[in-house]
Amino acid sequence: MTEAPVLPLHMQRDQFDPVDELGRTRDSGGITMVPSLFGGPPAYLVTRYEDVRAVLSDAEHFSNARTRSFETEDGPQFTEDELEQMRAGQMLAFDPPEHTRLRRMLTPEFTVRRMRRLEPRIVEIVESALDDMERAGKPVDLVSTFALPIPSLVICELLGVPYADRGEFQQRTGRLLDVSLPMKERIAVSRENRKYMARLVEGAKAAPGEDMLGMLIREHGDDLSNDELIGVASLLLIAGHETTSNMLGLGTLALLRHPDQLKRVRDEPDMVSPAVEELLRWISIVHSGVPRTTTTEVEIAGQTIPAGELVVLALPAANRDPSFIEDPERLDIGRGAPGHVAFGHGVHHCLGAPLARMEMHIAFPALLRRFPDLALAVPDDQVDFHTFNAIYGLRSLPVTW
Amino acid sequence: MKIAADRGTCIGAGMCVLTAPAVYDQDDDGIVELLVEDVPPQDAEAARQAVALCPSGALRVLED
Ligand code: HEM
Ligand code: SF4
Numbered sequence: 001m002t003e004a005p006v007l008p009l010h011m012q013r014d015q016f017d018p019v020d021e022l023g024r025t026r027d028s029g030g031i032t033m034v035p036s037l038f039g040g041p042p043a044y045l046v047t048r049y050e051d052v053r054a055v056l057s058d059a060e061h062f063s064n065a066r067t068r069s070f071e072t073e074d075g076p077q078f079t080e081d082e083l084e085q086m087r088a089g090q091m092l093a094f095d096p097p098e099h100t101r102l103r104r105m106l107t108p109e110f111t112v113r114r115m116r117r118l119e120p121r122i123v124e125i126v127e128s129a130l131d132d133m134e135r136a137g138k139p140v141d142l143v144s145t146f147a148l149p150i151p152s153l154v155i156c157e158l159l160g161v162p163y164a165d166r167g168e169f170q171q172r173t174g175r176l177l178d179v180s181l182p183m184k185e186r187i188a189v190s191r192e193n194r195k196y197m198a199r200l201v202e203g204a205k206a207a208p209g210e211d212m213l214g215m216l217i218r219e220h221g222d223d224l225s226n227d228e229l230i231g232v233a234s235l236l237l238i239a240g241h242e243t244t245s246n247m248l249g250l251g252t253l254a255l256l257r258h259p260d261q262l263k264r265v266r267d268e269p270d271m272v273s274p275a276v277e278e279l280l281r282w283i284s285i286v287h288s289g290v291p292r293t294t295t296t297e298v299e300i301a302g303q304t305i306p307a308g309e310l311v312v313l314a315l316p317a318a319n320r321d322p323s324f325i326e327d328p329e330r331l332d333i334g335r336g337a338p339g340h341v342a343f344g345h346g347v348h349h350c351l352g353a354p355l356a357r358m359e360m361h362i363a364f365p366a367l368l369r370r371f372p373d374l375a376l377a378v379p380d381d382q383v384d385f386h387t388f389n390a391i392y393g394l395r396s397l398p399v400t401w
Numbered sequence: 402m403k404i405a406a407d408r409g410t411c412i413g414a415g416m417c418v419l420t421a422p423a424v425y426d427q428d429d430d431g432i433v434e435l436l437v438e439d440v441p442p443q444d445a446e447a448a449r450q451a452v453a454l455c456p457s458g459a460l461r462v463l464e465d
């Protein structure tokens with residue numbers, strides 16, 4: 001990590017809390033400039049709850065499609081054709097109506113009802129992870145035995161990734177999201193990943209299975225190009241992987257630090273749903289989502305922003321805005337935090353939210369019931385937060401019971 | 402109370418179904434469907450909350 005870039009303000013945290021400066025920005029002017037991660041021009045950082053929601057619900061003035069993420073100072077790393085190819089199927093890289101077309105093909109797979117049908121299989125995956133923990137014996141690393149394998153197995157199974165490929169796949173995804181890696185290496189990993197996905201899509205086209213990829217090919221095979229199928233599969237695998245995993249790790253740590261609330265999640269089934277929502281809000285693992293680009297001159301928080309500027313959304317700051325929720329710095333699982341923006345807002349609101357909720361809803365209480373005396377196996381101040389990552393998480397979480 | 406659901410705007414996030422299951426459902430394509438024409442008083446608050454929470458702005462309260 002010697003050459004690690006300095007973290008922009010919206011990614012800086014003090015354990016679970018956005019740094020003070022972020023809160024000060026929100027509570028004073030509401031907007032500040034931050035350097036953009038990819039060596040591009042500086043971006044406007046929006047921090048207030050109302051402003052963040054306003055930007056996210058206005059795809060017309062704040063475009064995802066016009067934001068180019070792989071431009072670096074060393075000149076273009078990809079040809080135009082390659083860039084177009086990489087963009088195909090990536091819902092987050094399009095505006096309506098192109099976005100709508102892709103999203104509509106996938107929504108049937110993520111309905112609340114469809115997720116309920118998946119429930120028994122998720123329960124099995126969770127129970128088998130808990131068996132593995134027990135077998136390994138204490139202390140274990142909760143991240144590698146519980147938080148990572150559960151979402152990973154769920155999404156691999158949903159999409160039809162062969163079992164044998166899963167280890168390698170997990171490793172590659174980890175590197176893809178590690179912003180401390182030099183740009184060249186990140187680009188190499190992203191090429192590797194694409195190759196793998198292309199093979200997966202080829203296999204599914206030859207013999208479409210009962211999984212999501214098979215369904216997409218059967219129902220929309222004629223409307224979707226190969227590149228789009230590869231893009232959709234990559235986005236789902238990556239988005240469905242590290243996110244829920246990081247919530248499981250950080251969420252468990254948060255509960256361990258609030259033992260009264262942990263007990264309620266363990267013992268009161270009605271508390272689980274509100275607890276999941278409050279943990280999503282309080283932790284806000286996604287620092288900012290995809291930068292938007294202004295399509296015209298706009299005004300946010302009383303400030304005029306010209307057309308063509310990058311706008312970055314500080315989701316953790318918004319979720320702790322006192323004008324959104326009372327006593328925002330406190331974790332209070334009882335309140336359920338309706339309206340939080342941890343899954344985003346507007347047309348790009350997380351497609352996988354029903355799945356992520358279902359996984360957390362099953363996994364947290366199952367863990368706490370299997371190990372009612374779950375405790376940290378290292379001093380509290382030695383927990384290893386994963387700072388240099390597009391999604392906030394823990395490198396490891398040694399626990400005992 | 403009456404609710405209007407714009408099926409063209411809905412992105413199928415299912416927040417409404419989670420928030421007020423007696424009022425909203427998703428069809429096979431994941432798009433919102435209203436289960437009742439008139440929202441009974443006991444569901445009105447949840448239905449209203451779903452309108453506020455809907456990420457795509459597909460829901461509106463028509464009359465109270
Ligand atoms: C706790 C876990 C998760 C969190 C906190 C989370 C958060 C988010 C956020 C904040 C966005 C919006 C980004 C933006 O607007 O720039 C998003 C979009 C998305 N998420 Fe998630 N996510 C989670 C789990 C998942 C899972 C499990 C999947 C898939 C299986 C998934 C798939 C997606 C997709 C496909 C999009 C893009 C949607 C679009 O552009 O229309 N996410 N997520
Ligand atoms: S909450 Fe809004 S976007 Fe989501 S399913 Fe209901 S109407 Fe559609």
